[in-house]
Amino acid sequence: MSTTSFQLIALVLLLLLLSSPVNSVNVALNDDVLGLMVFKADIQDPYFNLSTWKEEDDNPCKWFGVTCDPYSNRVTELHLNGLSLSGHISKGLLRLQFLHTLSLSRNNFTGFITNPILTQIIKNSQVIDLSQNGFFGSIPEQLFIQCGSIRSISLANNKLTGHIPDSISSCLTLQNVDLSSNQLSGGLPKNIWSLTSLRSIDLSNNFLEGEIPQEKIETLFDIRVFNFSCNNFSGELPEKIGECLLLKSVDFSDNYLTGTIPLSVQKLSLCNVLNLRGNYFAGELPEWIGSLKSLEFLDLSVNNFSGLFPGSFGDLESLKSLNLSLNRLTGDLPESLANCRNLTVVDFSRNLFTGKIPIWAFSLRLKGVSLSGNRFIGDVGFGEETAAAFETLEILDLSLNSFSGAIPLSIGNFSSLVFLNMSFNGLIGSVPPSLGGLKAANVVDLSHNWLNGSIPVEIGGAARLNQLRLDGNFLTGSIPAQIENCSVLRTLILARNNITGSIPVGIVNLPELESVDLSFNHLSGSLPKELTNLSNLVTFNVSHNDLEGELPLGGFFNTIPLSSVSDNPSLCGSIVNQSCPGAHPKPIVLNPNPSHSDQGSSSLNLSHKRIILSISAIIAIGAAVFIALGVIVVTILNLHVRNSVSRSAAVALTFSGGDDFSHTRSPSSDYGKLVMFTGDAEFVSGTHALLNKDCELGRGGFGVVYWTALRNGRSVAIKKLHVPGLIKSREDFDREVKKLGMIRHSNLVLLEGYYWTPSLQLLINEYVSSGSLYKHLHEGNSENTLSWRERLDIVLGTARGLAHLHRMNVIHYNMKSTNVLIDCSGEAKVGDFGLVTLLPSLDRHVLSSKIQSALGYVAPEFACQTVKITEKCDVYGFGILVLEVVTGKKPVEYMEDDVVVLCDMVRGALDGGRAEECVDRKLNGDFPIEECISVIKLGLVCASQVPSNRPDMEEVIKILELIRCPLEGHEELE
Incomplete structure (x- = not known):
């Protein structure tokens, strides 16, 4: 029987059943059977999980996923989770009169959530789980009107949009609500805290906004779980949230909340999870946090907390994970944390901590220790107390500090270490051979230190290495051939050392290689031809070495940038525009005037030369055809x-x-x-x-x-x-x-x-349709030049965009005129912001190499490893951009015999009373000189060499607004 025929029969039977007044038990049981069969007929079951469902059965109680009441044999629960079912939910389920639990999570059901059938099913049930499907549309207001006795509803991980309906507040029986991972927007429903039976509410990963209601939250006597993470909530946490004494998990991470942690939180003696990361909480960490004895997970990272680290944290004996990274905490790490015997992960990176590594960092059986981006000093020593960590430690990040001394030989004893980063410190001595003992290591980064000596051959013992970074040191010797034993290596960065010798041929046996940087060394010899077989290669930088011979042809090397092979005088090939010796046959020259005395010999020679010439022509034609075919193949592959x-x-x-x-x-x-x-x-x-x-x-x-x-x-x-x-x-x-x-x-x-x-x-x-500010300033003609008023508006708009980024705790890092776009109405829009956050760590060498195009905009503190990069580096770039807008000149311009630095030129003109000479001549005098001078002064102040002398962007906006108002006077800026 075909599926269509089966559906027709099922529907006819259902219609007959609906019109029949018969109420016998058998008919009721058939009601359940037919209802489920109609439901099955409307869905796709690719793995035949519902094969036990047969229409000839008297009841469905033995069917897969079906639960019945033991006395009446009526269907009460339907659990069909994770079966890859798809289609729409049909009215067959409406016949299940005693159904109180419907769980269809982790399938591919689709349709509007406003479907009347779906709405009716939800109203008639107590537990509904439709999570991880493809339902879309807005949640209808009527869904929660007359909601009956519904206790639990989960619509998580769908594609729902719109607001959460206010009617949800009338479902007083609701205990569990999960609307997470959708695209819901707007504020929280009115009277949301009227749901006094709530035990769990999860609204995470949406676009909800506004303030969290303060009133009546203390009436949630049974609440155990709050998860409002990854939204756009603002304002402060409800002051009385700590009155919800049964709370076990509190997660408001990744929002825009401000203020301090409410004092009432210290009452949450049962709380296991407290996650407030990614907000704008400020002030000092309260001592009373140590009284939360049940805490296992504490994350206060990415906020504005300041002051000392309270020693009371050592009282959190149940604590397993502690993250305080990206704050402004100072002082030493407390020794009292040695009492937290259950700790497995600590992250104190990107703060202002000082002192030495505390003993407990290695005496506890920690799995992860991150102290990156602080001001720690002293040797990195592993004493006798480190034995426990040798077996457990998986992540050790000590980068961006001021550690000194040699890397201990015992580093190789960390048998479980997966990630090791000691970059950007003052470490000296050689790379220890014991690194080869890191059998589990994926990442080893010792870059930007003072290491010397050669790369140990034992490095081949770390066979699982995915990334090896030793750049920015003083290493000598050759690259060990044993590197080919690291068969899964993807990133090999050895740049800016004193490495000599040839590139080992074994490198071609690393099929996963994606990024190789061997630049700024003293490598010699030729590049192995087999490098063209590395199909995953994305970058291969060997510039500034002493390599020779022909560049490989094929694969990645057909399109390798010139900058990746430059400054190797003896390299040859088309990329470097230098022909290789012996690469072309010597041209044949025929004598047009053979002497008569040599006529016979000349005829013979001429015939021979004609043969040679035709062979050469054939070879040339064949090569041309081969190249043409190659171009066609490459083009087809590119199109594909x-x-x-x-x-x-x-x-x-x-x-x-x-x-x-x-x-x-x-x-x-x-x-x-x-x-x-x-x-x-x-x-x-x-x-x-x-x-x-x-x-x-x-x-x-x-x-x-x-x-x-x-x-x-x-x-x-x-x-x-x-x-x-x-x-x-x-x-x-x-x-x-x-x-x-x-x-x-x-x-x-x-x-x-x-x-x-x-x-x-x-x-x-x-x-953004009108292109970049750079284009308008430097590539436009005089007829379409920006007026002074347009320029001032662009500067102000750029300042407002940058100020908003700084309010969001985002540093742009790449402020320049090509990253300021102009829309069709002349409004400035700042782009390319925050891209550095997509990198695994703030590697300043990588960062500086990425913004070389921003020559002249880069703040001087980028060159100093000991200075923390802040929003003030953006202010510097903005200052240079302001001068660029006023003068129409680039930050650095190369003349025939001179280099003109814009900032110096303008400062000199201002000091000499010639500021008006700096104004862009394209303006043809159509500008108020007082405003121009005021803006120039502002640009110079922003571009101060000392970060603390630069204003913040909020101050910049106020100054620019004053400049635009002629009635407010400019004497404050003189």
């Missing part, structure tokens, strides 16, 4: 790759939000993950495919930007990131990009979404 990317994006764009593709999509992992923050969209394929070179808008330190269009005709700008080997893991990338996507301001370029595969990362940005 572009079409694949375009197709993957087109397929992906039918979903939005934070989920991976559902099981109804193609299972190919090549499609990766695409997330749109601004709703569903589809790219136009075909003429304007993604990453079409003809649609390239520009290039920067972090990647190339392309234009493309959505199906609805709206344009977007797609940035293809190019930081090989440095992009964070997918989870970290997701989290950081979502943070950037939540930053909204009229003077900031909107991040609309992103696309991820392991080899390709795209950022989807708002398209």
